[in-house]
Amino acid sequence: MNLAIIVLIVLFSISSFFFARTKVKKIAISNQTKLNALPDYYGFYLSLWCALPALLILIVWTIFEPSIIKAFIFQGISGENAQTYNNSELNLIYQQIKSFHFGYFTGTITEEIIRGAESYKSFLSIAQGSKIVLLATIIIFTTLYALKKILNNNKAREDVEKIFKGLLFVCSLVAILTTIGIIFALLFESIKFFSVINIFDFLFGTSWSPQRAFVRDASTITAEEYADLKNAFGTVPLFAGTAFIALIAMIVAVPIGLFSGIYMAEYANTKVRKYSKPIIEILAGIPTVVYGFFAALTVGPFFREIGEKFGLEVSSESALAAGLVMGVMIIPYISSLSDDVINAVPQSLRDGSYAIGATKSETIKRVVFPAALPGIVGSVLLAVSRAIGETMIVVMAAGLAANLTLNPLESTTTITTQIVMILVGDQEFDSPKTQSAFALGLTLFFATLVLNYIALRVVKKYREKYE
Amino acid sequence: MNKDQLLKKRYRAEKRFKFYGLVSITLAILFVIFLVNVIFSKGRTAFQRTTIAVEVNFNTEELELSSNASIEEIQDADFYDLSINSLLKLYKTEGAKQEKELLRVFSPDHDIEIKNFLIKNLDNLNKNVIVNLTTSDDIDQLHKGNYPRHLPEERRRISDFQLLIYDQLVKENKVNKVFNTFFFTNGDSRNPELAGIGGSLFGSFFTIIITLILSFPIAIFASIYLEEFAPKNRITDFIEININNLAAVPSIVFGLLGLGILLGTFDLPRSTPLVAGITLSLMTLPRIIIPCRASLKAVPPSIREGALAVGASKVQSVMHHVVPLSIPGTLSGTIIGLAQALGETAPLILIGMVAFVVDIPATPIDPSASLPVQVYLWSEQAERGFVEKTSATIMVLLSFLIVMNFIAVYLRQKFEKKWS
Secondary structure, X not given: OHHHHHHHHHHXXXXXXXXXXXXXXXXXXXXXXXXXXXXXXXXXXXXXXXXXXXXXXXXXXHHHXXXXXXXXXXXXXXXXXXXXXXXXXXXXXXXXXXXXXXXXXXXXXXXXXXXXXXXXXXXXXXXXXXXXXXXXXXXXXXXXXXXXXXXXXXXHHHHHHXXXXXXXXXXXXXXXXXXXXXXXXXXXXXXXHHHHOOHHHHHHOOOEOHHXXXXXXXXXXXXXXXXXXXXXXXXXXXXXXXXXHHHHHHHHHHHHHHHHHHHHHHHOOHHHHHHHXXXXXXXXXXXXXXXXXXXXXXXXXXXXXXXXXXXXXXXXXXXXXXXHHHHXXXXXXXHHHHHHHHHOOOHHHHHHHHHOOXXXXXXXXXXXXXXXXXXXXXXXXXXXXXXHHOOHHHHHHOOOOOOOOOOOOOOOOOHHHXXXXXXXXXXXXXXXXXXXXXXXXXXXXXXXXXXXXXXXXHHHHHHHHHO | OOHHHHHHHHHHHHHHHHHHHHHXXXXXXXXXXXXXXXXXXXXXXHHEEEEEEEEEEOOOOOOOOOOOOXXXXXXXXXXXXXXXXXXXXXXXXXXXXXXXXHHOOEOOOHHHHHHHHHHHOHHHOOOEEEEEEEEOHHHHHHHOOOOOOOOOHHHOOOOHHHHHHHHXXXXXXXXXXXXXXXXXXXXXXXXXXXXXXXXXXXXXXXXXXXXXXXHHHHHHHHHHHHHHHOOOOHHHHHHHHHHHHHHHOOHHHHHHHHHHHHHHHOXXXXXXXXXXXXXXXXXXXXXXXXXXXHHHHOOOHHHHHHHHHOOOOHXXXXXXXXXXXXXXXXHHHHHHHHHHHXXXXXXXXXXXXXOOOOOOOOOOXXXXXOHHHHHHHHHOOOXXXXXXXXXXXXXXXXXXXXXXXXXXXXXXXXXXXXXX
C-alpha cells in the first residue's frame, strides 16, 4: 500500500516537473518577460514542493501508525474486560490479534482475539483512509502554493538550491541519528537491567550463568534471590575470555602483519608488491563466518588431534583455535595500515641514516620504526578493537561456558558469544537475561568507542606530523 | 671482535631481518591458499547428487487416475504406494527390518520426486520408465568417498545390508552422479541431500537491494555535503567524528540496534530481508561515505574554480562537474561496502534470520535466511552431508564477493581520471 502511494507521489511529481517547465516557457514567451532562472529550475521547484512534504508526512505516519493502533487495541482489551492485564500480557494478546488478522495464527482462538482482530481491521482501514485524505490535501495545497510562486516568476534556482542543500544536510545527519539510535537502544534496556542488578556486581562479579536467571518480576526479589542473580551476571569471566582470545589473535597478527608491512614498504620491488598486497587483502574481504567455519571444522579438531598425540587434553573449542584464526583475519588490517604509515615517513630520514653507514635493517629498526611508532600503535589499537568486537569466529569456534582460565587449550567464552547465545531464538521480553545482552552490548560499544577514538587520534596526530 | 667480523655480523642481521619479512608475507599468502583449498576440496562434491536408477511403472489404474490425466489430477494423486513398490523391487528383502533399510537408501521424499518426474514427462503414463531417484545423505556421502566404510557396523550410519545393496547397485551400473540442481533451487531442509540455498540466495538478494536503495543515495548526499558545502563548525566536526567512529563499531552492535529499535520500537516483521536491509544499510553507510569523500576530494579544485568562473553557482559546479568526475570512485566504494554487507552475519542473527525457513521468500517482508546465515546454520548441523553443503555455500558466497570486488577494481582502473 505504502509502495503504491510512493509510486503515485513520485509519478505526480515527475509530471509536475514537465508541466511547470512548459508552463513557465509559455508565459515567458507570451508576456515577453525574462525568466529569473532556467526553466528546469521551475520544474524542480514544483516537483520538490509536490513530493517532499507529502513523503515526509508519509514517513512520520508510517512510523507512528503501529504504536497508535496498538494503544487503541490495548484500550479496547482493557476496557471491555473486568480483569486487568499487565504490559507483557497485553503485548502477547496484541501479537495474537495481529497474527490472527494476517491469517497465520496457530493456537486456540478465543472470543477476545476475534473481537480484537475485528477492531484491528477497522482501525487499519480508518488509518488507511485518513492517511490518503491527509496526503491528498497536503499535495494539493503545496502544489498550489508552489505554482503560485512560479507564476510570479520567483528566483527558482536559489530556492531549489536551498532545498537541495537542506536535503544534503539531513542526509549527513543520518550518521548522528544512527549513533543516537544505538545509544538509545542499548541504554533503554541496560537501565532496566541495572535497576535489578547492581552495576558493580555486573562489572566485578566472577560467575556468569544467565540461564539460571529465571526471575521475571523484578520488583519482588528477596535478598536471597538477589544473591543468586548476582552470581548469574558477573561479567569478569567474559571480559577475561574476550581479552585472552584477543591477546592470542594479537600474538599471531602483530608480528606477521608488521613484518609483512615492513617488507612491503621497504624491501619489496613493485612486482612483488603488486601481487602480494591484494592477495593478503583477500584475508580482509573474506566474511568472518567463513573463518568461523574454518576454525570450527579444521583448526579446532586439528589442535585436539595434536594434543592427543602429546597426551594433552585439548578442548575442541579451545581459545587457541579461535584466537589463531582471528589473528589470521586481522593480519591484513595491521599490514596494510603499517605499510601506509611506514611509507609516510619522509625519505630524508632514511637517507640521513644511510649516509652515516647504517644498513637497511638498522635504518628500519632505529630510524623508520621509531618515527612510525605512533601510527603503528594506532593501527594495532584499531585491530584490538576489531578483535574484541568480532563475533562469528568466537560464536562458532570458542566455547559457551564461562571459564575463568588462562590455559589456551581450554574453552573460554567472550562478550559477543554471550550476546548471540542470549538473543538467538525466542526471547522472553523484560527478563533480566535478555536485558543483560544489551548491557553487554553497551560495555562492548564503549570499549570499542574508546579504543577507536584513541587510535584515530593517534593516527591523525601522526599524519599531521609528517604532512 | 675486529671490524670484518662486526661487518659480517651486521650483514647477517640484515639478511635475517629481510628473511623475517619474507616469511611473514609467505605465511599470510599460505593462509589464503590453505583456507581456499580447504573450502574448495570440501565443497566441490556438493555440486553433484547421487541418484539410483529405479524402474517405475506409471500404471493409471494403480494410481487411481483417468487414462489421460491432467497435471492437476496428478498433483492430487498419492504416489506413495507406487514409489514404495518400485523401490522394493530393486533388491530382495526379508522381513520388515530389511525393507525399511532398503527404503532408507533413498531420500524420504522419493514419492514427490516420482510425481514431479511424471508431471514433467506426461507422455510416460502407462509406461515402464527408468527414473533417477536421489539417495539418502549417507549413501550419497559413501558414493562420493567422504564416508569411511571399513568401520565396524555399530559405528557406521549405514548397515551391512545397505552396503550389500549399494555394492550390488554399483555393479549393475545403477548408481549415477548428476549435477545437483536441488542445491540451487531448494530451500532449507533437515535432509542434507534435499537442502539448498535457493531461499537464502533470494534472502541475500532482497537484503542487498534494500541496503543499496537506502545507503547509496544517503551516502552520496552526505559525502557531497561534508566535502563541498559543510561550513567548518562544531556540527560538521561532530558529524565527521560520528562517521569515523560508526565505521569501526562492531557489527553486532548494529544487530542490537536493529533488535531494539526496528523490531522493538517500530514493530517491523522479524527475520525479514526488510529489517536486515535497514540494519545493514545503517552499518554500511559510514563505510561508503569514507571512500565517496575520498573520491570527491581527488577531483582537483581547478575543476570547481573553472565552473565558478564561467558563472555557475556552487551547486551547479558541484553537481554538473565534480560529482560526475567522482562517479567511478564512488561506485567502486559502494560496491565494496555492499560486498562487506553481503558477508555480514552477526547482526542478521540478532534480528532473527536464523529461523528455519523452508519456503523461498517472494517479497522482502517474508521470513528468510541469507547466504552467510545459512553457512552458520548448516555448520551447526551434525550430519556429514551438511559439511560439503556449507563449504559449497561458502564457495557461492565467495564467488559473489570476488565478482563484486573485480567490478569495483575494474570501474576504478578503467574510468577513474588520473589527475597529475
